[in-house]
Amino acid sequence: MEHLEQLTAAVERGRTGDRAAARHDLGSLWEESTDLQERCAIAHYLADLQDDVHAELRWDLRALECVQDDGWLPSLHLNLADDYRRLAQPGPANEHLEAARSRLSELPEGAYGEVIRAGVGHVADALKAGNVRPLESSPSS
Template sequence: MSESTETVEQQPDPDPVMAEIGRGMELSQRGERDAARGVFAGVWDRLGADGDPFHICALAHSMADVQDDPREELVWDLRALEAADLVSDERVRRAGVVSPVAAFYPSLHLNLGDVYRRLGELEPAREHLARGLGAVGALGDDGYGQLIRGGLDRLAERLEGPGPSSD
């Protein structure tokens, strides 16, 4: 009998922090924004500002989406962008994410552009739109990539319009 030298790709161990962030995202998607904020706040309390930048990026990006006050949303969106700048492609791979860190930026800039637009701060909104559009090449040609590209297109249309709105 011969031995098989089959290569088995090892899956990363489940990340309990990402699992908790995922739980908060599920609550958010079900419309349970207060509960999601509570989950995210608990994760933030454990991570702190000096935690793993990958975790902070994911957490802050998600926490921004459940804020009622656009100024608070902006704080979390900026925190997500700052953390992304500290994440390596190696760290992303260890987390089991197939896309590079560069693929995070279109969405991060889309969110920042939109919140600045809603705050009536049109110059930073346009700057983040331009940065998001400049980064779309890192996105795949899949549903997620199409979603983000569509969001950037809608943001561009809104920025050409008469002014900020709450939509």
């Protein structure tokens, strides 16, 4: 990835609370980058920084359109399932939740895999309960 250092710095800014600056920086990277895998990462992180679920969905869909590495798919489908759940669209939410579930065995052992596996459970439970509120476990919270 050509812009890895800038991408990492922007993501860190977002994680430390400067969401507006992180959105700006990632938006600039989105405009500059021509590498699909890099654009997937940028869109994936930009989605988590949105204050509106509709905007979050648009960025998550962009990430899915750019994906080149199947390793991103469990997380991308999980995020899309959560977006659709929060938009009270259970049909697409269930489709993406099932797509995420079908790839859980491909996840590595360790913290990342556990976060995604737990997230699938949290979204499934919320979807079953008809809960459309943001979940505490969501990266966009």
